[in-house]
Amino acid sequence: MAATRKHPENCEKATRPGCKCGNCSGTLHGWSNWVEIAREPEPVRAEKRNSIIDLLKGWWSAKHGAKPKPKTKIHPKEATIDLVRIDCAGWLARSATGSAPDSAPAPRNESRTEAEEAVSGRPATAEQAGERAAAAEPAGLAARVESAPVPHEPGSDRPDEVEQVATFAQTMAKDIWQEVLEELDGSPEEVKALCLQMAHHAWCDLFIGFAQALEAFGKVIEKVPDKAKEVITEAICGSSKQKKRSELTERVVGMVVDKAWSAFKAATIAHSPLFALLSSEELLRNLRIIAIFICPAPNNHREVQEHAIDPLLRDARDYISDETKQWLATQFKQWADGVARPEVPGSREGVGRSEVAPPKQPPE
Structure with missing residues (x-):
């Protein structure tokens, strides 16, 4: 039973958490929009x-008593995750054009006067956060990080980084799901229920599972x-999200995994030898970024945080900027240690757990 309706744009360009699209079953949720953002000009x-x-x-200042409060209602965890996604999209874009893969995002325009900036809402500088993050890194972490991948050279046959992510997401999610639907039995109501439950984090769990498999079974x-x-x-059946996916039985999971595995092996070995040129580290990067892009709510999905965001955050290639790390520290306890939070005068909210406070902001 393949989906036939036109896919709603608000699913592909979703800006709020959650996915209830029974048409794509979550296979198109978000990721195509973030791929397009990677293709946009810097x-x-x-x-x-x-x-x-x-x-x-504005949210940070209002939280600590600054007035006036921001007019726009903001969900800070969701907004911070969008910063992560934009950083990943920017890294893909820079690598696709041959820029240094470890270059940082374009600096913010700070031409505004101090009076126009909310001092209480200004994060510490990237240099300050970088020093604290380095001090808090586990011993030997840098030695475990392999050398950066070779950037795509314009005119070569090697797919660029943006195309890699788009191709894997398409072939391992949307394409194989149509095949699964055609093989499913059950009533239309049962199939519809399954489609809606697949949209509840099943695809990000799938890509997290692939990342864990590559980590567990070596480099080749x-x-x-x-x-x-x-x-x-x-990874799918044991996910923290599985309790709300009663229709997603082991039989259905087995069908999805079998088809996704075949698509992955075909892309990396058999039918697309160009993808076979990718190192295991590049494949891991692609899988993690897709998981973040396709996840309906990474801010509320432990496995995506642990197996996708955290490895990219700790990687020496700077997939995620220091500024984003600072904002992550305001929202997620697991990333608070060693990173300076935005400072609020007269409070200790700006003190990182590394026991080193960020420097005082200059007076207005």
């Missing part, structure tokens, strides 16, 4: 990024055994 991404940061600054894709499918299946 000034467009910078404008989107700055608007989110301005909202976060050709040598990853089919037993890896057990890891992927467990």
